[in-house]
Amino acid sequence: MTTSEQASTVLQGTPVVPGLACAPALLVRGEISPEALARFGTGDFDDAEAALAAYDDAVTAVADGFARRAERASGAAAEVLTASAGLARDKGLRGAVRTRLRAGDPLLGALDGAVEQFSGVFTQMGGLMAERVTDLEDIGRRLTARLVGEPEPGVPVPEVPSVLVAADLAPADTAGLDPQRVVALVTERGGATSHTAIIARQFGIPCVVGVGGALEVAAGALLLVDGSTGTIEVDPDPEQAQARVERDLADRAVVGAWSGPAATADGVPVKLLANVADGSSARDAAGAPVDGVGLFRTELCFLDRSEEPTVDEQAAVYAEVLNAFSGRGPVVVRTLDAGSDKPIAFATHEGEENPALGVRGLRLSFDNPGLLDRQVAAIAQAAEETGTETWIMAPMVATVAEAEDFAGRVRAHGLRAGIMIEIPSAALIADRMLEVVDFLSLGTNDLTQYTMAADRMATDLTHLTDAWQPAVLQLVSQTAAAGQAAGKPVGVCGESAADPMLACAMVGMGVTSLSMAGAAVRPVGVALGGVSLETCREAARAALDSRDPMAARTAVREVLDRGRDAG
Numbered sequence: 192m193t194t195s196e197q198a199s200t201v202l203q204g205t206p207v208v209p210g211l212a213c214a215p216a217l218l219v220r221g222e223i224s225p226e227a228l229a230r231f232g233t234g235d236f237d238d239a240e241a242a243l244a245a246y247d248d249a250v251t252a253v254a255d256g257f258a259r260r261a262e263r264a265s266g267a268a269a270e271v272l273t274a275s276a277g278l279a280r281d282k283g284l285r286g287a288v289r290t291r292l293r294a295g296d297p298l299l300g301a302l303d304g305a306v307e308q309f310s311g312v313f314t315q316m317g318g319l320m321a322e323r324v325t326d327l328e329d330i331g332r333r334l335t336a337r338l339v340g341e342p343e344p345g346v347p348v349p350e351v352p353s354v355l356v357a358a359d360l361a362p363a364d365t366a367g368l369d370p371q372r373v374v375a376l377v378t379e380r381g382g383a384t385s386h387t388a389i390i391a392r393q394f395g396i397p398c399v400v401g402v403g404g405a406l407e408v409a410a411g412a413l414l415l416v417d418g419s420t421g422t423i424e425v426d427p428d429p430e431q432a433q434a435r436v437e438r439d440l441a442d443r444a445v446v447g448a449w450s451g452p453a454a455t456a457d458g459v460p461v462k463l464l465a466n467v468a469d470g471s472s473a474r475d476a477a478g479a480p481v482d483g484v485g486l487f488r489t490e491l492c493f494l495d496r497s498e499e500p501t502v503d504e505q506a507a508v509y510a511e512v513l514n515a516f517s518g519r520g521p522v523v524v525r526t527l528d529a530g531s532d533k534p535i536a537f538a539t540h541e542g543e544e545n546p547a548l549g550v551r552g553l554r555l556s557f558d559n560p561g562l563l564d565r566q567v568a569a570i571a572q573a574a575e576e577t578g579t580e581t582w583i584m585a586p587m588v589a590t591v592a593e594a595e596d597f598a599g600r601v602r603a604h605g606l607r608a609g610i611m612i613e614i615p616s617a618a619l620i621a622d623r624m625l626e627v628v629d630f631l632s633l634g635t636n637d638l639t640q641y642t643m644a645a646d647r648m649a650t651d652l653t654h655l656t657d658a659w660q661p662a663v664l665q666l667v668s669q670t671a672a673a674g675q676a677a678g679k680p681v682g683v684c685g686e687s688a689a690d691p692m693l694a695c696a697m698v699g700m701g702v703t704s705l706s707m708a709g710a711a712v713r714p715v716g717v718a719l720g721g722v723s724l725e726t727c728r729e730a731a732r733a734a735l736d737s738r739d740p741m742a743a744r745t746a747v748r749e750v751l752d753r754g755r756d757a758g
Protein backbone atom coordinates (compact mmCIF):
# COMPACT_ATOMS: atom_id res chain seq x y z
CA MET A 192 0.00 0.00 0.00
CA THR A 193 1.40 3.41 -0.86
CA THR A 194 1.25 6.35 1.51
CA SER A 195 -1.34 8.06 -0.63
CA GLU A 196 -3.51 4.92 -0.66
CA GLN A 197 -3.31 4.80 3.14
CA ALA A 198 -4.47 8.41 3.33
CA SER A 199 -7.43 8.12 0.97
CA THR A 200 -10.96 7.46 2.17
CA VAL A 201 -13.62 6.04 -0.14
CA LEU A 202 -17.26 7.12 0.09
CA GLN A 203 -19.98 5.13 -1.63
CA GLY A 204 -23.23 6.27 -3.25
CA THR A 205 -25.56 5.38 -6.09
CA PRO A 206 -23.92 5.91 -9.50
CA VAL A 207 -26.23 7.73 -11.90
CA VAL A 208 -24.09 9.21 -14.69
CA PRO A 209 -20.94 7.28 -15.69
CA GLY A 210 -17.51 8.82 -16.15
CA LEU A 211 -14.47 9.74 -14.05
CA ALA A 212 -13.56 13.20 -12.81
CA CYS A 213 -10.96 14.46 -10.38
CA ALA A 214 -11.04 17.97 -8.89
CA PRO A 215 -11.23 19.82 -5.56
CA ALA A 216 -14.49 19.66 -3.59
CA LEU A 217 -16.70 22.73 -3.66
CA LEU A 218 -19.18 22.39 -0.81
CA VAL A 219 -22.65 23.89 -1.20
CA ARG A 220 -24.32 24.62 2.10
CA GLY A 221 -26.81 27.29 1.05
CA GLU A 222 -27.44 28.87 4.46
CA ILE A 223 -28.34 32.49 5.13
CA SER A 224 -26.19 34.14 7.80
CA PRO A 225 -27.87 34.10 11.24
CA GLU A 226 -26.62 37.68 11.82
CA ALA A 227 -28.55 38.96 8.80
CA LEU A 228 -31.69 37.14 9.96
CA ALA A 229 -31.31 38.59 13.48
CA ARG A 230 -30.79 42.11 12.09
CA PHE A 231 -33.97 41.87 10.02
CA GLY A 232 -36.00 40.49 12.95
CA THR A 233 -39.70 41.00 12.30
CA GLY A 234 -39.01 43.71 9.72
CA ASP A 235 -40.00 47.35 9.97
CA PHE A 236 -43.35 47.55 8.20
CA ASP A 237 -46.30 49.86 8.92
CA ASP A 238 -48.84 47.15 8.23
CA ALA A 239 -49.51 43.83 6.49
CA GLU A 240 -49.91 45.51 3.08
CA ALA A 241 -46.45 47.11 3.35
CA ALA A 242 -44.94 43.74 4.29
CA LEU A 243 -46.75 42.15 1.32
CA ALA A 244 -45.28 44.83 -0.97
CA ALA A 245 -41.79 43.89 0.26
CA TYR A 246 -42.63 40.24 -0.45
CA ASP A 247 -43.76 41.18 -3.98
CA ASP A 248 -40.48 43.03 -4.63
CA ALA A 249 -38.47 40.02 -3.45
CA VAL A 250 -40.55 37.72 -5.68
CA THR A 251 -39.91 39.94 -8.70
CA ALA A 252 -36.15 39.93 -8.04
CA VAL A 253 -35.98 36.14 -7.55
CA ALA A 254 -38.24 35.29 -10.49
CA ASP A 255 -36.43 37.71 -12.81
CA GLY A 256 -33.13 36.11 -11.77
CA PHE A 257 -34.45 32.68 -12.79
CA ALA A 258 -35.80 34.07 -16.06
CA ARG A 259 -32.47 35.69 -16.94
CA ARG A 260 -30.64 32.42 -16.29
CA ALA A 261 -33.26 30.55 -18.36
CA GLU A 262 -32.48 32.83 -21.32
CA ARG A 263 -28.80 31.87 -21.12
CA ALA A 264 -29.53 28.13 -20.71
CA SER A 265 -31.07 25.60 -23.12
CA GLY A 266 -32.97 22.30 -23.11
CA ALA A 267 -33.98 20.79 -19.78
CA ALA A 268 -31.99 23.44 -17.90
CA ALA A 269 -33.98 26.31 -19.43
CA GLU A 270 -37.25 24.49 -18.73
CA VAL A 271 -36.35 23.93 -15.07
CA LEU A 272 -35.40 27.59 -14.59
CA THR A 273 -38.57 28.83 -16.29
CA ALA A 274 -40.65 26.52 -14.07
CA SER A 275 -38.86 27.91 -10.99
CA ALA A 276 -39.62 31.49 -12.07
CA GLY A 277 -43.30 30.49 -12.36
CA LEU A 278 -43.31 28.82 -8.95
CA ALA A 279 -41.74 31.90 -7.32
CA ARG A 280 -44.59 34.03 -8.74
CA ASP A 281 -47.24 31.50 -7.72
CA LYS A 282 -50.46 33.25 -6.70
CA GLY A 283 -51.39 30.51 -4.24
CA LEU A 284 -48.12 30.99 -2.37
CA ARG A 285 -48.65 34.76 -2.30
CA GLY A 286 -52.20 34.24 -1.03
CA ALA A 287 -50.93 32.06 1.82
CA VAL A 288 -48.32 34.70 2.77
CA ARG A 289 -50.99 37.44 2.71
CA THR A 290 -53.37 35.44 4.90
CA ARG A 291 -50.64 34.89 7.48
CA LEU A 292 -49.57 38.56 7.41
CA ARG A 293 -53.15 39.67 7.94
CA ALA A 294 -53.37 37.25 10.86
CA GLY A 295 -50.44 39.12 12.45
CA ASP A 296 -47.44 36.93 11.50
CA PRO A 297 -44.14 38.73 10.84
CA LEU A 298 -43.00 38.60 7.20
CA LEU A 299 -40.31 35.90 7.52
CA GLY A 300 -42.65 33.76 9.64
CA ALA A 301 -45.45 34.20 7.10
CA LEU A 302 -43.11 33.18 4.29
CA ASP A 303 -41.79 30.12 6.16
CA GLY A 304 -45.33 29.10 7.09
CA ALA A 305 -46.58 29.42 3.51
CA VAL A 306 -43.63 27.44 2.11
CA GLU A 307 -44.16 24.75 4.72
CA GLN A 308 -47.89 24.60 3.96
CA PHE A 309 -47.30 24.14 0.20
CA SER A 310 -44.44 21.70 0.76
CA GLY A 311 -46.85 19.58 2.81
CA VAL A 312 -49.41 19.64 0.01
CA PHE A 313 -46.78 18.71 -2.62
CA THR A 314 -45.39 15.91 -0.43
CA GLN A 315 -48.85 14.48 0.03
CA MET A 316 -49.43 14.50 -3.73
CA GLY A 317 -46.25 12.41 -4.04
CA GLY A 318 -44.19 11.65 -7.14
CA LEU A 319 -43.18 14.54 -9.39
CA MET A 320 -45.02 17.05 -7.22
CA ALA A 321 -43.05 15.87 -4.17
CA GLU A 322 -39.86 16.52 -6.17
CA ARG A 323 -40.94 20.16 -6.38
CA VAL A 324 -40.58 20.54 -2.62
CA THR A 325 -36.80 21.02 -3.03
CA ASP A 326 -37.58 23.70 -5.60
CA LEU A 327 -40.07 25.45 -3.34
CA GLU A 328 -37.73 25.38 -0.35
CA ASP A 329 -34.99 26.83 -2.52
CA ILE A 330 -37.34 29.63 -3.57
CA GLY A 331 -38.22 30.25 0.10
CA ARG A 332 -34.51 30.59 0.98
CA ARG A 333 -33.89 32.94 -1.95
CA LEU A 334 -36.86 35.15 -0.98
CA THR A 335 -35.66 35.26 2.61
CA ALA A 336 -32.15 36.23 1.48
CA ARG A 337 -33.55 39.03 -0.69
CA LEU A 338 -35.69 40.31 2.17
CA VAL A 339 -32.84 40.42 4.68
CA GLY A 340 -30.44 41.97 2.16
CA GLU A 341 -28.15 38.96 1.63
CA PRO A 342 -27.08 37.48 -1.71
CA GLU A 343 -29.32 34.61 -2.82
CA PRO A 344 -27.91 31.31 -1.55
CA GLY A 345 -27.07 28.71 -4.11
CA VAL A 346 -24.13 27.28 -5.92
CA PRO A 347 -21.09 29.55 -5.83
CA VAL A 348 -19.43 30.00 -9.23
CA PRO A 349 -16.30 27.82 -9.03
CA GLU A 350 -13.04 29.60 -9.78
CA VAL A 351 -11.35 26.37 -10.87
CA PRO A 352 -12.90 23.15 -12.22
CA SER A 353 -14.53 21.57 -9.16
CA VAL A 354 -16.63 18.69 -7.88
CA LEU A 355 -19.85 20.11 -6.49
CA VAL A 356 -20.82 18.46 -3.21
CA ALA A 357 -24.24 19.22 -1.70
CA ALA A 358 -26.96 17.76 0.51
CA ASP A 359 -29.26 17.94 -2.50
CA LEU A 360 -29.25 20.38 -5.37
CA ALA A 361 -32.31 22.46 -6.11
CA PRO A 362 -33.38 22.18 -9.75
CA ALA A 363 -32.58 25.87 -10.19
CA ASP A 364 -29.03 25.29 -8.93
CA THR A 365 -28.30 22.39 -11.25
CA ALA A 366 -29.88 24.10 -14.24
CA GLY A 367 -27.51 27.05 -14.04
CA LEU A 368 -24.30 25.03 -13.85
CA ASP A 369 -21.37 25.58 -16.15
CA PRO A 370 -20.10 22.09 -17.13
CA GLN A 371 -16.65 23.57 -17.85
CA ARG A 372 -16.34 24.56 -14.19
CA VAL A 373 -18.34 21.80 -12.54
CA VAL A 374 -16.79 18.49 -13.56
CA ALA A 375 -18.87 16.15 -11.35
CA LEU A 376 -21.84 16.23 -8.99
CA VAL A 377 -22.05 14.45 -5.65
CA THR A 378 -25.12 14.70 -3.42
CA GLU A 379 -26.04 13.19 -0.08
CA ARG A 380 -29.68 12.77 -1.15
CA GLY A 381 -31.46 12.34 -4.50
CA GLY A 382 -32.12 9.35 -6.72
CA ALA A 383 -31.56 8.18 -10.29
CA THR A 384 -34.57 10.17 -11.47
CA SER A 385 -33.86 13.35 -9.46
CA HIS A 386 -33.31 16.68 -11.18
CA THR A 387 -29.63 16.50 -10.26
CA ALA A 388 -29.30 13.24 -12.20
CA ILE A 389 -31.30 14.49 -15.19
CA ILE A 390 -29.21 17.66 -15.55
CA ALA A 391 -25.92 15.77 -15.02
CA ARG A 392 -26.98 13.40 -17.80
CA GLN A 393 -27.74 16.34 -20.10
CA PHE A 394 -24.30 17.88 -19.41
CA GLY A 395 -22.61 14.47 -19.59
CA ILE A 396 -20.78 14.98 -16.26
CA PRO A 397 -20.26 12.12 -13.78
CA CYS A 398 -22.80 12.08 -10.97
CA VAL A 399 -23.19 10.05 -7.79
CA VAL A 400 -26.19 10.52 -5.47
CA GLY A 401 -27.14 9.19 -2.03
CA VAL A 402 -23.58 9.55 -0.70
CA GLY A 403 -23.76 9.48 3.12
CA GLY A 404 -21.28 11.86 4.76
CA ALA A 405 -20.41 13.67 1.52
CA LEU A 406 -20.60 17.08 3.18
CA GLU A 407 -18.12 16.01 5.82
CA VAL A 408 -15.21 16.10 3.36
CA ALA A 409 -12.96 19.11 3.77
CA ALA A 410 -13.63 22.05 1.44
CA GLY A 411 -11.04 21.92 -1.35
CA ALA A 412 -10.09 18.25 -0.73
CA LEU A 413 -9.20 16.44 -3.95
CA LEU A 414 -11.99 14.03 -4.98
CA LEU A 415 -11.91 11.27 -7.60
CA VAL A 416 -15.54 10.66 -8.58
CA ASP A 417 -16.43 7.46 -10.43
CA GLY A 418 -19.93 7.78 -11.87
CA SER A 419 -19.90 4.11 -12.95
CA THR A 420 -19.19 2.53 -9.57
CA GLY A 421 -20.56 5.26 -7.30
CA THR A 422 -17.28 5.63 -5.39
CA ILE A 423 -15.74 8.92 -4.33
CA GLU A 424 -12.08 8.69 -3.37
CA VAL A 425 -11.05 11.48 -1.03
CA ASP A 426 -7.42 12.63 -1.38
CA PRO A 427 -6.38 10.07 -4.03
CA ASP A 428 -2.84 9.98 -5.39
CA PRO A 429 -3.04 12.94 -7.80
CA GLU A 430 -0.91 11.38 -10.54
CA GLN A 431 -2.68 8.04 -10.54
CA ALA A 432 -6.05 9.78 -10.44
CA GLN A 433 -5.11 12.01 -13.39
CA ALA A 434 -3.98 8.97 -15.40
CA ARG A 435 -7.32 7.26 -14.75
CA VAL A 436 -9.25 10.37 -15.78
CA GLU A 437 -7.25 10.57 -19.01
CA ARG A 438 -7.97 6.93 -19.83
CA ASP A 439 -11.63 7.60 -19.19
CA LEU A 440 -11.55 10.65 -21.49
CA ALA A 441 -10.04 8.50 -24.25
CA ASP A 442 -12.82 5.95 -23.72
CA ARG A 443 -15.37 8.71 -23.89
CA ALA A 444 -13.96 9.88 -27.23
CA VAL A 445 -14.62 6.38 -28.60
CA VAL A 446 -18.15 6.62 -27.26
CA GLY A 447 -18.69 10.01 -28.91
CA ALA A 448 -17.75 8.57 -32.29
CA TRP A 449 -20.11 5.55 -32.08
CA SER A 450 -22.76 5.71 -34.79
CA GLY A 451 -24.66 2.39 -34.52
CA PRO A 452 -26.42 0.18 -35.28
CA ALA A 453 -26.03 -1.73 -32.02
CA ALA A 454 -24.92 -5.34 -31.92
CA THR A 455 -22.88 -7.53 -29.61
CA ALA A 456 -19.24 -8.24 -30.58
CA ASP A 457 -20.38 -11.47 -32.26
CA GLY A 458 -22.96 -9.62 -34.33
CA VAL A 459 -26.24 -10.22 -32.48
CA PRO A 460 -28.35 -7.11 -33.16
CA VAL A 461 -29.96 -5.23 -30.27
CA LYS A 462 -32.41 -2.42 -30.95
CA LEU A 463 -31.50 0.83 -29.22
CA LEU A 464 -34.51 3.16 -29.07
CA ALA A 465 -35.28 6.63 -27.73
CA ASN A 466 -37.57 7.77 -24.92
CA VAL A 467 -39.42 10.93 -25.97
CA ALA A 468 -41.99 13.29 -24.47
CA ASP A 469 -43.22 15.40 -27.40
CA GLY A 470 -42.42 16.54 -30.94
CA SER A 471 -39.45 18.65 -29.91
CA SER A 472 -37.75 15.92 -27.86
CA ALA A 473 -38.49 13.44 -30.69
CA ARG A 474 -36.76 15.70 -33.24
CA ASP A 475 -33.74 15.95 -30.88
CA ALA A 476 -33.71 12.17 -30.38
CA ALA A 477 -33.89 11.57 -34.12
CA GLY A 478 -30.33 12.99 -34.27
CA ALA A 479 -29.05 10.10 -32.10
CA PRO A 480 -28.10 6.71 -33.56
CA VAL A 481 -31.39 5.04 -32.59
CA ASP A 482 -33.63 2.55 -34.39
CA GLY A 483 -36.90 4.17 -33.38
CA VAL A 484 -38.81 5.20 -30.26
CA GLY A 485 -39.31 2.69 -27.45
CA LEU A 486 -41.37 4.97 -25.22
CA PHE A 487 -43.42 8.03 -26.11
CA ARG A 488 -44.78 9.28 -22.78
CA THR A 489 -48.02 10.85 -24.08
CA GLU A 490 -49.17 12.11 -20.68
CA LEU A 491 -46.30 14.62 -20.68
CA CYS A 492 -47.94 16.42 -23.63
CA PHE A 493 -51.01 17.23 -21.57
CA LEU A 494 -49.75 18.19 -18.09
CA ASP A 495 -51.01 21.75 -18.59
CA ARG A 496 -54.43 20.86 -20.08
CA SER A 497 -57.50 21.22 -17.91
CA GLU A 498 -59.76 19.51 -20.46
CA GLU A 499 -59.27 16.40 -22.53
CA PRO A 500 -57.96 17.34 -26.00
CA THR A 501 -60.16 16.27 -28.90
CA VAL A 502 -59.17 13.30 -31.07
CA ASP A 503 -57.97 15.68 -33.79
CA GLU A 504 -55.94 17.75 -31.34
CA GLN A 505 -54.33 14.61 -29.94
CA ALA A 506 -53.63 13.23 -33.40
CA ALA A 507 -51.78 16.43 -34.31
CA VAL A 508 -49.56 16.15 -31.21
CA TYR A 509 -48.80 12.46 -31.86
CA ALA A 510 -48.13 13.08 -35.56
CA GLU A 511 -45.31 15.48 -34.61
CA VAL A 512 -43.49 12.61 -32.90
CA LEU A 513 -44.32 10.08 -35.62
CA ASN A 514 -43.11 12.47 -38.33
CA ALA A 515 -39.73 12.82 -36.58
CA PHE A 516 -39.26 9.06 -37.04
CA SER A 517 -40.82 8.68 -40.45
CA GLY A 518 -39.35 5.59 -42.14
CA ARG A 519 -37.39 4.78 -38.97
CA GLY A 520 -40.04 3.18 -36.77
CA PRO A 521 -41.32 1.55 -34.83
CA VAL A 522 -42.55 4.29 -32.54
CA VAL A 523 -44.01 2.77 -29.39
CA VAL A 524 -46.70 5.10 -28.07
CA ARG A 525 -47.74 4.63 -24.45
CA THR A 526 -51.32 5.52 -23.61
CA LEU A 527 -51.84 8.05 -20.80
CA ASP A 528 -49.88 7.14 -17.68
CA ALA A 529 -51.76 9.81 -15.75
CA GLY A 530 -52.09 9.83 -11.99
CA SER A 531 -49.59 9.46 -9.15
CA ASP A 532 -46.36 11.21 -10.16
CA LYS A 533 -47.94 12.61 -13.36
CA PRO A 534 -51.23 14.25 -12.35
CA ILE A 535 -53.31 15.38 -15.33
CA ALA A 536 -56.29 17.59 -14.59
CA PHE A 537 -58.71 15.87 -16.98
CA ALA A 538 -57.81 12.29 -16.05
CA THR A 539 -56.40 11.99 -12.53
CA HIS A 540 -58.62 10.76 -9.70
CA GLU A 541 -58.44 13.34 -6.92
CA GLY A 542 -58.07 12.67 -3.23
CA GLU A 543 -56.63 9.16 -3.36
CA GLU A 544 -54.96 8.01 -0.16
CA ASN A 545 -52.14 6.34 -2.05
CA PRO A 546 -52.05 7.48 -5.68
CA ALA A 547 -49.12 5.25 -6.71
CA LEU A 548 -51.33 2.26 -5.92
CA GLY A 549 -54.50 3.92 -7.08
CA VAL A 550 -56.41 4.58 -10.26
CA ARG A 551 -53.57 5.48 -12.62
CA GLY A 552 -52.43 4.46 -16.10
CA LEU A 553 -54.71 1.93 -17.79
CA ARG A 554 -56.88 1.85 -14.65
CA LEU A 555 -58.28 5.27 -15.62
CA SER A 556 -60.16 3.48 -18.40
CA PHE A 557 -62.02 1.17 -15.99
CA ASP A 558 -64.73 3.75 -15.40
CA ASN A 559 -63.92 5.89 -18.44
CA PRO A 560 -63.22 3.58 -21.40
CA GLY A 561 -63.97 6.44 -23.79
CA LEU A 562 -60.78 8.21 -22.64
CA LEU A 563 -58.70 5.23 -23.80
CA ASP A 564 -60.69 4.65 -26.99
CA ARG A 565 -60.39 8.28 -28.05
CA GLN A 566 -56.64 8.22 -27.43
CA VAL A 567 -56.16 4.98 -29.37
CA ALA A 568 -58.25 6.42 -32.22
CA ALA A 569 -56.08 9.56 -32.24
CA ILE A 570 -52.85 7.52 -32.31
CA ALA A 571 -54.23 5.37 -35.15
CA GLN A 572 -55.21 8.53 -37.04
CA ALA A 573 -51.68 9.96 -36.64
CA ALA A 574 -50.16 6.62 -37.72
CA GLU A 575 -52.33 6.62 -40.82
CA GLU A 576 -51.53 10.24 -41.69
CA THR A 577 -47.75 9.87 -41.23
CA GLY A 578 -47.25 6.30 -42.43
CA THR A 579 -44.82 5.68 -39.54
CA GLU A 580 -44.86 2.17 -38.06
CA THR A 581 -46.69 2.63 -34.76
CA TRP A 582 -47.17 0.26 -31.83
CA ILE A 583 -49.33 1.09 -28.81
CA MET A 584 -48.78 -0.03 -25.23
CA ALA A 585 -50.61 0.43 -21.95
CA PRO A 586 -49.08 1.36 -18.58
CA MET A 587 -49.96 -0.19 -15.20
CA VAL A 588 -51.39 -3.49 -16.41
CA ALA A 589 -51.81 -6.07 -13.64
CA THR A 590 -53.90 -8.90 -15.10
CA VAL A 591 -54.26 -10.88 -18.33
CA ALA A 592 -57.87 -9.72 -18.64
CA GLU A 593 -56.74 -6.08 -18.66
CA ALA A 594 -54.08 -6.85 -21.28
CA GLU A 595 -56.56 -8.73 -23.46
CA ASP A 596 -59.17 -5.99 -23.31
CA PHE A 597 -56.55 -3.37 -24.19
CA ALA A 598 -55.14 -5.43 -27.07
CA GLY A 599 -58.64 -5.81 -28.53
CA ARG A 600 -59.17 -2.04 -28.57
CA VAL A 601 -55.80 -1.42 -30.26
CA ARG A 602 -56.02 -4.24 -32.79
CA ALA A 603 -59.42 -2.96 -33.88
CA HIS A 604 -57.36 -0.21 -35.58
CA GLY A 605 -54.96 -2.69 -37.16
CA LEU A 606 -52.03 -1.74 -34.86
CA ARG A 607 -49.75 -3.92 -32.70
CA ALA A 608 -50.62 -3.95 -29.00
CA GLY A 609 -48.30 -4.37 -26.05
CA ILE A 610 -48.14 -3.67 -22.34
CA MET A 611 -45.65 -2.22 -19.89
CA ILE A 612 -44.33 -4.66 -17.33
CA GLU A 613 -44.06 -2.49 -14.25
CA ILE A 614 -46.14 -4.33 -11.68
CA PRO A 615 -44.62 -7.52 -10.23
CA SER A 616 -47.88 -9.42 -10.91
CA ALA A 617 -47.49 -8.75 -14.64
CA ALA A 618 -43.85 -9.89 -14.66
CA LEU A 619 -44.72 -13.09 -12.83
CA ILE A 620 -47.28 -14.05 -15.49
CA ALA A 621 -45.43 -12.58 -18.48
CA ASP A 622 -45.86 -15.88 -20.36
CA ARG A 623 -49.66 -15.60 -20.15
CA MET A 624 -49.56 -11.88 -20.96
CA LEU A 625 -47.71 -12.76 -24.17
CA GLU A 626 -50.56 -15.06 -25.20
CA VAL A 627 -52.75 -11.95 -25.61
CA VAL A 628 -50.35 -9.13 -26.64
CA ASP A 629 -47.67 -8.66 -29.31
CA PHE A 630 -44.83 -7.27 -27.17
CA LEU A 631 -43.79 -6.30 -23.64
CA SER A 632 -41.81 -3.32 -22.38
CA LEU A 633 -40.24 -3.40 -18.93
CA GLY A 634 -40.75 -0.12 -17.07
CA THR A 635 -38.01 -0.76 -14.55
CA ASN A 636 -38.55 2.56 -12.73
CA ASP A 637 -42.00 1.54 -11.55
CA LEU A 638 -41.16 -2.17 -11.46
CA THR A 639 -38.43 -1.35 -8.95
CA GLN A 640 -40.74 0.91 -6.93
CA TYR A 641 -43.42 -1.75 -6.68
CA THR A 642 -41.07 -4.70 -6.14
CA MET A 643 -39.15 -2.97 -3.37
CA ALA A 644 -42.23 -1.16 -1.93
CA ALA A 645 -40.20 2.05 -2.03
CA ASP A 646 -41.41 5.34 -3.54
CA ARG A 647 -39.19 6.02 -6.57
CA MET A 648 -39.00 9.70 -5.58
CA ALA A 649 -38.10 9.12 -1.92
CA THR A 650 -34.63 10.58 -1.62
CA ASP A 651 -33.77 8.56 1.47
CA LEU A 652 -34.68 5.19 -0.07
CA THR A 653 -32.35 5.28 -3.07
CA HIS A 654 -30.52 2.15 -1.90
CA LEU A 655 -33.84 0.31 -2.40
CA THR A 656 -35.03 2.01 -5.58
CA ASP A 657 -32.12 0.59 -7.52
CA ALA A 658 -32.89 -1.57 -10.57
CA TRP A 659 -29.79 -3.64 -9.73
CA GLN A 660 -31.68 -5.12 -6.78
CA PRO A 661 -31.58 -8.88 -7.41
CA ALA A 662 -35.34 -9.20 -6.84
CA VAL A 663 -36.00 -6.70 -9.65
CA LEU A 664 -33.51 -8.47 -11.91
CA GLN A 665 -35.27 -11.80 -11.28
CA LEU A 666 -38.49 -10.28 -12.60
CA VAL A 667 -36.70 -8.76 -15.61
CA SER A 668 -35.12 -12.12 -16.37
CA GLN A 669 -38.39 -14.01 -16.03
CA THR A 670 -40.13 -11.56 -18.37
CA ALA A 671 -37.32 -11.71 -20.96
CA ALA A 672 -37.34 -15.51 -20.85
CA ALA A 673 -41.08 -15.50 -21.51
CA GLY A 674 -40.46 -13.29 -24.55
CA GLN A 675 -37.78 -15.64 -25.87
CA ALA A 676 -40.08 -18.65 -25.41
CA ALA A 677 -42.95 -16.91 -27.20
CA GLY A 678 -40.71 -15.43 -29.92
CA LYS A 679 -42.05 -11.94 -29.14
CA PRO A 680 -40.09 -8.74 -28.41
CA VAL A 681 -39.40 -7.71 -24.82
CA GLY A 682 -37.81 -4.27 -24.38
CA VAL A 683 -36.71 -2.19 -21.41
CA CYS A 684 -37.70 1.49 -21.31
CA GLY A 685 -36.91 2.43 -17.69
CA GLU A 686 -33.77 4.34 -16.67
CA SER A 687 -31.91 1.04 -16.21
CA ALA A 688 -31.68 0.64 -20.02
CA ALA A 689 -29.26 3.60 -20.02
CA ASP A 690 -26.82 1.87 -17.67
CA PRO A 691 -24.22 0.29 -19.99
CA MET A 692 -23.33 -2.60 -17.66
CA LEU A 693 -26.91 -3.41 -16.77
CA ALA A 694 -27.89 -3.11 -20.43
CA CYS A 695 -25.39 -5.89 -21.28
CA ALA A 696 -26.71 -8.09 -18.46
CA MET A 697 -30.32 -7.54 -19.54
CA VAL A 698 -29.48 -8.44 -23.14
CA GLY A 699 -27.95 -11.61 -21.67
CA MET A 700 -31.31 -12.27 -20.00
CA GLY A 701 -33.04 -12.13 -23.39
CA VAL A 702 -34.18 -8.52 -23.67
CA THR A 703 -34.43 -7.53 -27.35
CA SER A 704 -34.47 -3.71 -27.20
CA LEU A 705 -33.36 -0.92 -24.87
CA SER A 706 -35.01 2.49 -24.86
CA MET A 707 -33.41 5.54 -23.23
CA ALA A 708 -32.67 9.26 -23.45
CA GLY A 709 -30.89 10.01 -26.73
CA ALA A 710 -27.76 11.15 -24.83
CA ALA A 711 -27.36 7.70 -23.23
CA VAL A 712 -27.43 5.66 -26.45
CA ARG A 713 -23.75 5.80 -27.45
CA PRO A 714 -22.24 4.48 -24.18
CA VAL A 715 -24.70 1.58 -24.28
CA GLY A 716 -23.92 0.86 -27.94
CA VAL A 717 -20.18 0.81 -27.24
CA ALA A 718 -20.57 -1.44 -24.18
CA LEU A 719 -22.64 -3.98 -26.14
CA GLY A 720 -20.24 -3.94 -29.07
CA GLY A 721 -17.34 -4.86 -26.79
CA VAL A 722 -18.72 -8.21 -25.60
CA SER A 723 -20.27 -11.35 -27.05
CA LEU A 724 -23.79 -12.56 -26.35
CA GLU A 725 -22.30 -15.38 -24.28
CA THR A 726 -20.48 -12.82 -22.09
CA CYS A 727 -23.77 -10.94 -21.68
CA ARG A 728 -25.41 -14.20 -20.59
CA GLU A 729 -22.63 -14.81 -18.10
CA ALA A 730 -23.07 -11.24 -16.81
CA ALA A 731 -26.80 -11.93 -16.43
CA ARG A 732 -26.13 -15.05 -14.36
CA ALA A 733 -23.60 -13.17 -12.21
CA ALA A 734 -26.11 -10.36 -11.54
CA LEU A 735 -28.94 -12.77 -10.76
CA ASP A 736 -26.78 -14.77 -8.33
CA SER A 737 -25.69 -11.67 -6.37
CA ARG A 738 -27.18 -10.79 -3.03
CA ASP A 739 -27.27 -6.99 -3.35
CA PRO A 740 -26.88 -4.24 -5.97
CA MET A 741 -23.25 -3.47 -5.17
CA ALA A 742 -22.23 -7.13 -5.38
CA ALA A 743 -24.17 -7.42 -8.65
CA ARG A 744 -22.38 -4.40 -10.14
CA THR A 745 -18.98 -5.76 -9.13
CA ALA A 746 -19.72 -9.25 -10.45
CA VAL A 747 -21.03 -7.93 -13.78
CA ARG A 748 -18.08 -5.56 -14.20
CA GLU A 749 -15.66 -8.45 -13.69
CA VAL A 750 -17.44 -10.64 -16.24
CA LEU A 751 -17.63 -7.84 -18.84
CA ASP A 752 -13.97 -6.81 -18.33
CA ARG A 753 -12.89 -10.45 -18.78
CA GLY A 754 -15.09 -10.77 -21.87
CA ARG A 755 -13.64 -7.59 -23.41
CA ASP A 756 -10.05 -8.67 -22.66
CA ALA A 757 -10.71 -12.10 -24.18
CA GLY A 758 -12.24 -10.51 -27.30
Ligand SMILES: C=C(OP(=O)(O)O)C(=O)O
Pocket residue numbers: 486488528613633634635636637638684685686
Ligand atom coordinates in the same frame (compact mmCIF):
# COMPACT_ATOMS: atom_id res chain seq x y z
C1 LIG B 1 -40.51 3.96 -18.15
C2 LIG B 1 -41.22 3.97 -17.05
O1 LIG B 1 -42.30 4.77 -16.90
P1 LIG B 1 -42.28 6.21 -16.22
O2 LIG B 1 -42.71 7.18 -17.27
O3 LIG B 1 -43.28 6.09 -15.12
O4 LIG B 1 -40.89 6.47 -15.74
C3 LIG B 1 -40.86 3.11 -15.91
O5 LIG B 1 -41.64 3.07 -14.95
O6 LIG B 1 -39.78 2.50 -15.98
